[in-house]
Amino acid sequence: MLSNRTPDSPSPFLEGLTPVEAERLLAALSFVTPSYATVQVKTEQNALQFVQGVVATLAFLKTDIDTRIAGVLFELPDIDPPAAEKIEALFGREIAGLVTGIRQLMRLRDATLTQHEFGRGKDAAEKTATQLETLRKMVLAMATDMRVVLVRLASRVTTLRYFAECKREDGVAQQFASETMDLYAPLANRLGVWQLKWELEDLAFRFLEPVQYKRIAKMLEEKRLERESFVVNAIARLNTELSAAGIKAEVSGRPKHIYSIWKKMKGKDVDFDELYDVRAFRVVVDDLKDCYTVLGIVHNAWVPIPKEFDDYISRPKPNGYRSLHTVVVVEDGRPLEVQIRTREMHQFAEYGVAAHWRYKETGGSNFSAQEYDEKIAWLRQLLAWKNDVTDAVVSHEELQREWVEKIKAAPLDDRIYVLTPQAKVVELPRDATPVDFAYHLHTDVGHRCRGARVDNVMVPLNTPLKNGQTVEIITLKSGSIQTGPSRDWLQPEYSASTRTRSKIRAWFNQIDQQETLDAGRILVEKTLQREGKTAVNLDDLAKKLAFASVDELFLAVGKEEFSLRQIEHILRDHVEPAPSEEISITNKSRASSVTQGAKSGVLVVGTEGLMTQLARCCKPAPPDEIVGFVTRGKGVSIHRFNCKNFSEMRNKAPERVIQTTWGEHGKETVYPVDIFVLAQDRQGLLRDISEVFSREKINVIGVNTQSMKSQARMSFTAEINGTSQLQRALTIIREVTGVLEARRH
Numbered sequence: 073m074l075s076n077r078t079p080d081s082p083s084p085f086l087e088g089l090t091p092v093e094a095e096r097l098l099a100a101l102s103f104v105t106p107s108y109a110t111v112q113v114k115t116e117q118n119a120l121q122f123v124q125g126v127v128a129t130l131a132f133l134k135t136d137i138d139t140r141i142a143g144v145l146f147e148l149p150d151i152d153p154p155a156a157e158k159i160e161a162l163f164g165r166e167i168a169g170l171v172t173g174i175r176q177l178m179r180l181r182d183a184t185l186t187q188h189e190f191g192r193g194k195d196a197a198e199k200t201a202t203q204l205e206t207l208r209k210m211v212l213a214m215a216t217d218m219r220v221v222l223v224r225l226a227s228r229v230t231t232l233r234y235f236a237e238c239k240r241e242d243g244v245a246q247q248f249a250s251e252t253m254d255l256y257a258p259l260a261n262r263l264g265v266w267q268l269k270w271e272l273e274d275l276a277f278r279f280l281e282p283v284q285y286k287r288i289a290k291m292l293e294e295k296r297l298e299r300e301s302f303v304v305n306a307i308a309r310l311n312t313e314l315s316a317a318g319i320k321a322e323v324s325g326r327p328k329h330i331y332s333i334w335k336k337m338k339g340k341d342v343d344f345d346e347l348y349d350v351r352a353f354r355v356v357v358d359d360l361k362d363c364y365t366v367l368g369i370v371h372n373a374w375v376p377i378p379k380e381f382d383d384y385i386s387r388p389k390p391n392g393y394r395s396l397h398t399v400v401v402v403e404d405g406r407p408l409e410v411q412i413r414t415r416e417m418h419q420f421a422e423y424g425v426a427a428h429w430r431y432k433e434t435g436g437s438n439f440s441a442q443e444y445d446e447k448i449a450w451l452r453q454l455l456a457w458k459n460d461v462t463d464a465v466v467s468h469e470e471l472q473r474e475w476v477e478k479i480k481a482a483p484l485d486d487r488i489y490v491l492t493p494q495a496k497v498v499e500l501p502r503d504a505t506p507v508d509f510a511y512h513l514h515t516d517v518g519h520r521c522r523g524a525r526v527d528n529v530m531v532p533l534n535t536p537l538k539n540g541q542t543v544e545i546i547t548l549k550s551g552s553i554q555t556g557p558s559r560d561w562l563q564p565e566y567s568a569s570t571r572t573r574s575k576i577r578a579w580f581n582q583i584d585q586q587e588t589l590d591a592g593r594i595l596v597e598k599t600l601q602r603e604g605k606t607a608v609n610l611d612d613l614a615k616k617l618a619f620a621s622v623d624e625l626f627l628a629v630g631k632e633e634f635s636l637r638q639i640e641h642i643l644r645d646h647v648e649p650a651p652s653e654e655i656s657i658t659n660k661s662r663a664s665s666v667t668q669g670a671k672s673g674v675l676v677v678g679t680e681g682l683m684t685q686l687a688r689c690c691k692p693a694p695p696d697e698i699v700g701f702v703t704r705g706k707g708v709s710i711h712r713f714n715c716k717n718f719s720e721m722r723n724k725a726p727e728r729v730i731q732t733t734w735g736e737h738g739k740e741t742v743y744p745v746d747i748f749v750l751a752q753d754r755q756g757l758l759r760d761i762s763e764v765f766s767r768e769k770i771n772v773i774g775v776n777t778q779s780m781k782s783q784a785r786m787s788f789t790a791e792i793n794g795t796s797q798l799q800r801a802l803t804i805i806r807e808v809t810g811v812l813e814a815r816r817h
Contacts, residue, residue, distance in 0.1 A: 085127045085140065093137040097127075100144045100163065107148055115244070117234045119147050125230035130222065133265065139219040142170035143226060146178070173220040176540050178227075221259065225268050228256045232275035241282065249279035273331040281334070288330045288337075300325075306408060307353055313369045321366065322356045352409035356418050360385070363412050367396055370410050374400035377407065385417075394420070491542045498543075503536050503568040507561050510545045511572040518575060520547035520555050534565045556583070588704070589623060592630030599636050603643045615776075616642055618688050618746060618789075631704045634689060635720035662771050664740040665791050673737025674710050676700060676730060683707030684732075686743070690715035693743035694794050700732040708732070742791035744773065745798060746817035749786040752810040753779045758786070760808050765790060768801045787817065 085101075086094045101124075108119035115122075126143045141163060148159075148171075160168035232252060235245045253276040260269035278285045303325045314321050355366050363385060370376075380399035388394045395413040402408050490498050490509065500508050506524030510517045523546035524531055537543060548555050557576045560566055567573050600606050610622045617638060619625040628634035666672045666686060673694070674684045684700070690712040692698050697713040701721055710732055711718035722729050751757055758777060765772050765788075774789035792798045798816060805814040 085124070085131050087131045088134050089137055089140075096137055096163075097140055097144070100141045103162065104144055104148060113147055115231050115234065115248075117231070122230060122234070123147055125233065126223065126226045129226035129229055129268070132267070133222060133226070135219065135222060138164075138167050138170060139223060141167050142174060142219070143223050146171045146174040146223065170217060170219060170223070173217055174223050174227075177220055177224050218263075221263070222265070225256060225260050225263075225265065225272070228252055229268055229271055229275070232272065232279075236275055236278060241279065245279045249276040252276040253280065270329045270332070274329050277331040277334065284334055285330055288333055292330065292333070302402075302404070303351060303353060306351075306402065309373065310353075310355070310370065313373060314366065317365065317369060319362050319365060319369075320358055321362070323353055324356075325353045351406070352411070354411045354413075356413060356415055358415065360414055363396055363414060366412050367398065370398060370400060370412070374402050374408065376400050380407075385413075488537060488539050490537050490540070493542060493544050500537065501568045505535060505537060505566055505568065506531065506533050506543060506545065507557075507566050508569045508572045509537065509543045510547075511567075511569070511575050513545065515575050517545055517547060518572070519557055519579060520549075521545050521557075522548055533561075536568075585627070588630035589626045590630075592626035592628070595629050595636060596626060596639065599639050600643070603640060605643045608643065613639070613642065618691070624688075628688070632721060632725070633687070633701070633703050633709050635717045637720050638689065638717055662742055662791055665742050665744065665773075667744055671737055671741065672710070672743075673735045673741065674698070674700075675733050675735035676708055684710055687711045687715065687717070689717040691743070691745045693745055693792055693798070694734045694737070696795060698732050698734065700730040702728040702730055740793075742771065742793050744789055744791055747788040747790055747798075747802070748813070748815055748817045749784075749788070749805060749811060750813040751784050751786065751808070752812065753782050753784040754810050757784055757808075757810060761786070761788075761805055761811075764801060764804045764808065768797065768804070770797065770801055783812075 085097060089097065104123065105120060108123065111119040113119050113122050123144050123146075127140050130140050130143050145159060145163070145167065159171060228248075231248060235248065252272050257269055257272040257276065260272055274285075307323045307325065310323055311321075314323075355370075357363060357366060377399045380397075382397040385394045385396055394417045395411055397409070397411055399407050399409050487499050488502055488504060490500065490504075492498060492513070498509060498512055500512060506526070507518065507521060509524070510521040521533070524533060524535070525544040525546070526535065526537065526541050528542075528544075557579055558566075559580065561576050562573055567576065596610075597606075600608060610625075614620075614622045614625040617625060617634075619628065625634070629636065672684065672686055674686075676684065684707055686692055687709050692710055692712045698710050699713050699718065700708040700710055701718060703709045708730060749761060758775070762772065771791045772788055773791060774787075776787045778785045790798075790801075792801075802814045802816070805811060
C-alpha cells in the first residue's frame with residue numbers, strides 16, 4: 073500500500089518535478105496553510121493533513137504540477153467568486169478549472185448515498201447495479217479533464233487511510249467504505265490505477281468485514297517472510313533456467329491483497345491454505361513460441377497439477393483474453409501459480425477490450441458498452457504512457473505538456489448525466505435540455521412541463537444541461553386546459569432527443585386527428601340538417617357508406633377523402649322500408665388481405681416511399697384502372713378511376729391528384745370488394761349464393777340481407793385476388809334461381 077505518513081518536509085510531494093515546479097507547489101502549500109491549519113474537512117481530519125495526503129498520492133502517481141496544486145487548493149472554503157477569481161489570478165485558469173471540476177465531482181457523493189435505497193430482491197438488485205454503473209460513468213463524464221478523477225481517487229484513499237489510522241468503526245466509515253467498493257474502486261480498476269484500486273478495496277474491506285479482514289491479515293503476516301523468500305527463490309531459479317535456454321523474459325511476483333484473497337476463498341469455497349495463487353508470479357516474453365517453451369521449463373522444474381492448467385492462447389476467453397495459466401507443486405509440497413504471456417497479450421489484457429476489470433466485474437460477458445470501454449482503454453494507455461516514458465530526447469516540460477494535452481483531449485462519452493431533486497442519476501444525450509429531462513421522467517411530465525430549475529435557478533426550457541446539474545421540472549396540474557407541449561419544442565434547440573420529439577409529435581398527431589374528426593362531424597351534421605334527415609341513425613349511415621364506425625366516416629370527411637355528395641345520394645335515395653327481415657353476418661378477414669397489412673402492390677409513379685391506402689368508397693382491386701389522391705395526414709388514397717367520390721375530390725383539388733399503377737403483389741394477396749345481389753326472396757337463397765363463393769374460393773367477410781315485398785336485397789363484402797375471379801363468380805351467381813341482378817357495388 074502507499075504510505076500514509078505525513079512527512080516533516082514536503083519532499084515526497086516534489087517527486088518528478090523541476091525546481092521551478094517544486095517552488096510553485098510549495099507556494100500553493102504556503103498559500104493554504106493559514107486557511108487549513110485549524111480547519112477540519114467533513115471527515116473530521118485536519119484539512120492541511122488531508123491535502124498533504126492527497127498530494128503525496130498524486131506524486132506517487134507521477135501526475136503533473138497543475139494536478140498536484142489543484143489537489144492542494146480544492147478544499148479551500150467558498151470556492152466561488154471572488155475566491156475562484158483569486159485562485160485564477162494567483163495560479164492560472166488551468167488550475168482554477170481543475171479546482172472547479174474537483175468540487176463538482178465531490179458534490180456527486182450526495183447522489184451516491186441513494187444507491188443502497190432501492191430495496192431488496194432480484195429486480196431491486198438489477199436497478200441498483202444499473203444505477204451504480206450510471207454513477208461510474210457520470211464520475212468520468214463530469215470530469216472533462218481526467219486529472220479531476222485522479223484527484224478524486226487520491227482524496228478517497230486519503231480519507232480511508234485516515235479512518236484506518238484512527239481505527240474508526242462507526243457508520244460514517246462504513247458508509248464511505250461501501251461507497252468506495254461500489255464506485256471508486258471499480259473506477260480505479262477501469263483506469264488501470266492498480267495501486268489505488270487494490271488499496272481502496274483493502275481499506276474498504278477492512279471496515280465492511282472487519283473480522284474477515286483481521287483473520288486474513290493475520291494469516292498473511294504469519295507467512296509473509298516465508299512467502300516472500302520463496303517467491304524470490306522461485307523467480308531466481310526460473311530466471312536461471314530461462315537464461316540457459318536463451319529466453320529473454322520479465323519475471324515478477326504477483327502480490328495478493330486481502331480483499332482479493334477473501335473473494336477467492338468465498339468464490340471457490342476454500343480455506344486460505346488451499347488457495348493456489350497466494351504464491352504466484354507472471355512471466356512476460358517476446359513472442360508466442362517462447363510462451364510454450366517457458367511452460368515446458370516450468371513443468372520440468374516443478375510438478376504440474378493437470379486440472380489447473382488453462383490454455384487461453386489456443387482457446388481465448390470470449391472477450392479475447394489470451395494467456396497460459398498453470399499451477400505447479402514446488403519443493404515444500406504447496407502450490408505455485410504461474411501466468412505466461414507475450415508482451416502483446418499483456419498489453420491487450422491491460423488496455424484492450426479484455427481489460428482486467430471485465431472479468432473482475434462482469435465475468436467477461438458484457439459487451440454492451442464497447443465504444444465506452446475503448447475510450448476507457450485509451451485513457452488507461454495514456455496513464456501508463458505517462459509513467460513509462462523516459463526518453464531523454466524530450467524535455468521534461470514538453471513531456472508534461474504533451475501528456476496533459478492528450479489526457480484533456482480524450483473524450484469519454486457523448487452522454488450527459490444529471491440529477492433529479494431526489495439525487496437519482498438520469499442519462500441524457502449531449503446538449504439535452506430540461507424538455508428532454510421532463511420527457512425522460514415521464515411522458516405526462518413532459519406534456520405538463522412549463523418551467524425548470526437547474527441547481528435551484530430558473531432557466532429557459534431551451535437551456536443545454538451540463539453534467540452533474542440538479543434539474544427540477546415545474547408542471548401544470550393534470551387536467552389543466554393549457555396542458556400540452558409547444559410546437560417550438562420540436563426544434564433542435566429545445567429537444568436533443570429523437571425520443572422526446574417523437575412523444576411531442578404523437579401529442580400533436582392526436583390533437584390534429586381530434587380536430588379532423590370534429591371538423592368531419594360538423595360537415596356531416598350540416599349535410600343532415602340541409603337534407604332534413606337529422607333523425608337518421610349515424611351508425612346505420614356509416615355502414616351503408618362502407619365505414620366500420622361513425623368516427624371513421626367523420627375522419628374521412630374531415631380529411632376530404634370522402635365526398636359529402638355520397639351522403640346526399642344515400643339520403644335522397646333512402647325510402648323507409650316496410651317491416652322486413654334483416655340478416656347481418658361478419659367473418660374474419662384472411663391474413664393475406666390488404667386490410668390485414670398485406671402489401672397492396674400499388675406504385676406511385678415517379679415517387680418512392682409514400683404511404684398508400686385503398687379507398688373504402690370504391691374498393692379497387694387489380695387490374696382496375698386506379699388513380700391516387702394525396703390526403704392530409706394519411707398518405708395517398710387509391711381510388712378506382714371511375715369512382716364518383718374521387719371525381720368530386722378531383723374537381724375541388726386537382727393539384728392533389730397523382731398517377732398510380734398496380735405493381736407486383738403476393739400471389740395470395742386478396743382485396744375486399746362490395747357485391748350487390750337483387751333476387752326473388754325464397755328459402756335457401758343465401759345458402760345457394762354462399763356455395764358459389766365457396767366453390768370459387770372467395771372469402772366473404774361481411775353479409776347484409778334485407779327482405780322486403782318478396783324481394784331480397786343482399787350486400788356482400790368479399791376478398792378476391794383480382795377482378796377476373798370476381799366476374800366469374802358474378803356470372804355464376806346470376807344463374808342462381810331467383811337472382812335478378814348481381815353486380816359489383
